[in-house]
Amino acid sequence: MPMINERSAKSGWLSWFFSATTISIIMLGFAFVCGLAAALMWERSNSSWQTHLDNAFNAGIALFGTVSELRSQPSRTAQSDIFEFTVVQPGKLDDTDVVKLRFDVPNSAIYETSLTLRPPSAAITASGERVAVRIFSPQFQYSVSAIPATNNGLAFQFGELSRGIAKLCSDATMYIELDDQNWLKVSAPSIWSCAARPADLRLPALLLAALTLGILFSVANGFSQMLEQLANDIRTAATSGSIEEIPERGVSEVKNLTASVNTFFANERERLEQRALLLSGISHDLGTPATRLKLRTALIEDTILRDKLDRDIDQMTDMIDGVLSYTRHEMDTEAPRKISMRSLVQSIVDDYQDVDKPVSLAAPEQVNLERLGNVFSQTSENTHVLIRDHQRVLCKCRPNAIRRALTNLIENALKYGEEAHVSLHATADHFTIAVVDQGSHTFFEQPEKLLEPFVRGENAKWTKGAGLGLTITNSVVKNHGGALKFVQRQGGLEVSMELPRWI
Incomplete structure (x- = not known):
């Protein structure tokens, strides 16, 4: 007896675990966790990425300050590692240096981006209205269209330029014109390189969000498909006449619903058979006295009365035969x-x-x-x-x-x-x-x-x-x-x- 109770308890626990409600709760809980993780990953990645780009923008503004000091005092010595930038001693940049720079990386091309930054007012710099900048990268050229030209100062333009380089990470080297003779060489591996950029978790976050939507759609579609199949089975059984038993499939709730429908159909079929048997029995039993009445009417000498009784008996016999035919049809399998x-x-x-x-x-x-019709035929109709x-x-x-x-x-x-x-x-x-x-x-x-x-x-x-x-x-x-x-x-x-x- 304890073994039976233990087995029944285990069966009940398994039935509860594999029920549709439990599976739905588990899947919806998993979908909620995935959705929350996706939101946190997206927010954290987006925040880290925005902080990284803001640091690059601030570093560009700091670089502009160094460039302004060197342009106003040509004899001043540049300091190295200013705000995460590696700044070298100003020097000349002739065609020989450019050719040498282009081939610093073995078996790889060097892409050059040249641009000129113009301030809204010439008073910002003491040495002119423009600052020539040349950027060399082994990966690609940079787009300069995103840098505002006239409505913002040079500091803002330097910041946007640094932000743009950080957004498309590479081992970039920048040369900034100080005067007609000297250029400043600047590199920032801690900001511009791909190793410096934060981990981008937005793609995994999108995948988790897609997984969440897939789980939600799967739960809804699974129940919809099972109920739709059950509805089709009930419709087929109701119109087939035989009312065959519907196969039980799906989760436990749908199986229980199918079993209830089968029980209802079985009860209705049994009631129909009992009613048909009752009608058939009554109709069959009425046939015997109807036959006796037919025989007795033959003994009546009054022709008119005998004919009337014969018509009534024939009508009653026809009704009995009709009821028998109807019940035979209802009981036909x-x-x-x-x-x-x-x-x-x-x-x-x-x-x-x-x-x-x-x-x-x-x-x-x-x-x-x-x-x-199809696309290969002469007409689509x-x-x-x-x-x-x-x-x-x-x-x-x-x-x-x-x-x-x-x-x-x-x-x-x-x-x-x-x-x-x-x-x-x-x-x-x-x-x-x-x-x-x-x-x-x-x-x-x-x-x-x-x-x-x-x-x-x-x-x-x-x-x-x-x-x-x-x-x-x-x-x-x-x-x-x-x-x-x-x-x-x-x-x-x-x-x-x-x-x-x-x-």
Whole structure:
């Protein structure tokens, strides 16, 4: 007993752990952690990067101060390592030095960026209105369009120039013109080099954010797909007629929901069978006293009274037969199979023609199939392809049920319209069986009312029947996922069964 309890507890814990709610909580918690980590990584990386660029800007302003002092006092000696810059003694920069500099890096080209910085006022520098700058880098040339030219001072322009070099890291060397004879060589590996830039975690942050969105979408889409599949299964089971058990799949909550639906279908099927058995039993039991009444009426000498009793007994017998047919249909568990609908309809019509009944068949010699247009065809619109098929329209259905339904339509047409013209039309997805009678008196304002059990039209007062033929036909059509339609014609009524070719 303790072993059973332990096993049950373990099973319950596993069921809880793998339930949809728990999985959702775990996945949403993981998504929250990923989203928070992505936000922190992005903020930290962006802050570090902005601080690095601000330091480069401030270093450029400090460099401008050194350049201003050297330009105003040519005899002054430059100090080294001023604000993270390595400044060397001013000297001449001739063409020989430039050529030598271009080939300082073995087997690599040196790119040169030349620009002139102009202040908004000549009073800022004592030696002129412009400062020539030449930047040499083994990686690339720098863009000078981002440096404001006239609206800001030289200090700001030096800061922006240093920021631009730091943004595109490289082993850059800058030469700044002091006068016509001297240039100042400046390098800043602690600011401009790629090793000095902070770690950029924005790309991993974007990947984490994408992972978070993926998890959220996966959770939502997973539940949506499972519920959509369950809805399709319920819809298929409800329209198939057999109400087969829906397979249980997915997380535990969806499985429990599927099990509840299966239980509901099973209970409904059992109730339907019990009701059909009850009706069948009552109808069968009524047949015996009806037969005895028929025999006893033969002993009545009054002809008028005997005829009236015979008509009442015949009407009661017809009602019993109709109820038996209806209950047999409700209890029928025929399995669908693939047949030729053309052959089935033809055989039914032939049976009537063999006994000289006015029943005819007008089946098409061509089947109309719709084909979607594509980019390789001459037109992108949908086209129709006619396939000659003289013998068969393949479909999957319940043949006995279709035979019973079509027989009911033909019987009604013969009973109330004197003739029955049957036609068969098919497309790639559906087929239609239509029965047209020739009775001009068969006009109804609401022919759909005839689908209700025991409801008959005004023209059926003097004919035998229980009013269950169209009810059975409509049940067959619905169980196949189709529809029964009525169309008033000039010479009669057309009743058509529109059914899918595959159920």
